[in-house]
Amino acid sequence: MNDTSFIQSIQQAIRSVIGSGRAGLHEPNFDGNEWLYLRDCLDSTYVSSVGKYVDRFEAELAEVTGARHVVAVVNGTAALHIALKMAGVKPNDEVLVPALTFVATSNAVNYCGAIPHFVDSDSYTLGVDAVKLRNYLTENTEQKSGHCFNLETGRVIRALVPMHTFGHPADLDGLLAISRDFNIAMVEDAAESLGSFYHGKHTGTFGLLGTLSFNGNKTITTGGGGAILTNSAEIARYAKHITTTAKLPHVWDFRHDEVGYNYRLPNLNAALGCAQLEKLPAKLINKRELFFRYDAAFAKLPGVKLMSEPSSCQSNYWMQTLILDADYADQRDAILKSTNESGLMTRPAWILMNELTPYKSCPRMDLTVAQSLSQRLINIPSSPQLLIAKT
């Protein structure tokens, strides 16, 4: 197939599933109780940091994910920042972070005064490669007084932050074993994977803490929002305390016992979240159906495959993702250009963290797979309502 017809075939395959017209990458949809709850929230006058919708949103997220405790916060970045602090990340620590992730993962490490240490991905899950990471840590770290030290930098490697890329669960068994064997706390960045399960258990609930995001482009949205998941009552209490300015309870006194943050999710945004969460099952069904249709459309196309959920996993299919064969990687930008120009919003994977100016000098392992993947991934229109529009 020549280049032009390859690009055209991809465009046609997408169009065959979602029909004509413009299509965003992932657009929110408000066909449930959103208006009702927003109105109720306004009528209550509790739109800010206290209110029943925040409590309800946290309780319902706990039910959906199976996490024992949930603390709602202003966004996924804030959730990661606090989760890392709760995991004991301190200035000058190192934190293992996939090179292939959104910049928030690295930024949250930076906010703690710590240094991201970039690790490679596995082309099967798009998440951290547990086998490669174990070998790397075995060769490059040593255990001293119960901590994992980087032999080269002398710094403690305090945490590992797997990210469930585009909603596909990483190799959590392999990563949990590393966390245990090397004394490195695991904090899951589940920003993209609400509704994704690994061996029947929700992502974000395997590590000491997990985090979610409800940004406008996510499976459900609160405008801006995020959440911290944990099974530890003590960590949850502390996370809530530190995200609400670390103020000690008192009728009138303003006593704050440490440096806290103003990270509490407003009740207004939680009201939207409660309505959105009710529609999560329907959204997940539609997103899965969209995958099946794309899969059929791309099945016979050489040079490209559609990313499907890892075995024994149930992905939320947040972002439908094409993976170009290595031979076709040089066509990526032409495909992005052509689809975006024709009204189909598509995008590549993120530029690798180690290639960004602020993180260029951070430690890293060999990143061959992440480098290859970052040149070959393309997200295509993934809104669950695209299906409804077509049918």
Add this chain to the structure above:
Amino acid sequence: MNDTSFIQSIQQAIRSVIGSGRAGLHEPNFDGNEWLYLRDCLDSTYVSSVGKYVDRFEAELAEVTGARHVVAVVNGTAALHIALKMAGVKPNDEVLVPALTFVATSNAVNYCGAIPHFVDSDSYTLGVDAVKLRNYLTENTEQKSGHCFNLETGRVIRALVPMHTFGHPADLDGLLAISRDFNIAMVEDAAESLGSFYHGKHTGTFGLLGTLSFNGNKTITTGGGGAILTNSAEIARYAKHITTTAKLPHVWDFRHDEVGYNYRLPNLNAALGCAQLEKLPAKLINKRELFFRYDAAFAKLPGVKLMSEPSSCQSNYWMQTLILDADYADQRDAILKSTNESGLMTRPAWILMNELTPYKSCPRMDLTVAQSLSQRLINIPSSPQLLIAKT
């Protein structure tokens, strides 16, 4: 007057203005276009970090305050954090902060890796005492290569953050002169003073930057929200860049040129803000009228006076504030207890920053006035709609 009758007189004076029933300290009120704009925002599907309400809210805040540029963010704390960064505050710098302020002022300094240096208040404005500060800086600092150095710690004093306490403008002429004479950038914490003017010009527009808050207890609310004010187009551009993950504009590439923040105000919250802002003039009129009625009620009561706006200033009267005479300071807690128990929400000033565990060891000047004030201030019910309820 004996203690019991003093406490009773205060309670009666408050009741004579706002009538019977429970009264919060400052409650939001949504009797404008809040529903309309929230609904429109939902219908547009743009509830998150992009949308017309964010742009409109910024433009309207610019008009109300006279600031040339406004950048809306998730809350007042985030606004202060970024404003300090924009003012050049770096790790190990010192920042002059009133001891008498809400903890966010100090926390924002801490987020920059800098150290708050606490300064005293003036009992006339409740803000930073410019005369005392000038004397202190003259004796305790030296100028080297255009920077102000603390002689004792050797650190650069990079910024000065006056806060307009309870909505009353600080001595901005005096403080601006210090900023100029000592090469210390001024960043105004105008979280409490939307609608307050100093010599006819809006607070928050005198310094290099200013910040606002729209928390649920503020004069207008967005649920959670804040804004950065500046007259510099360059600073505004940079503030917007760094509050939106420092992503460089591109159709599909994710290139971030520095460590950024996820601090953008969601469009949903901005929609609420636009409706609230339309009601600001009416709220300010009611708050001023509430002041006049309280003032009359407290006029003849010995031992206590109501805080009124400094001369040549127009305060928003965010929080109506009683100042107990020194002889009556020991009655403060009994007044707080009695009023709160009878359904009148009151509160004292914040515990001084230098008395909080995380900031105990920070540098400070003599804080005699702040110490005295912090024992003698009581905020009383201040919602603008209290007046409407009574009449």
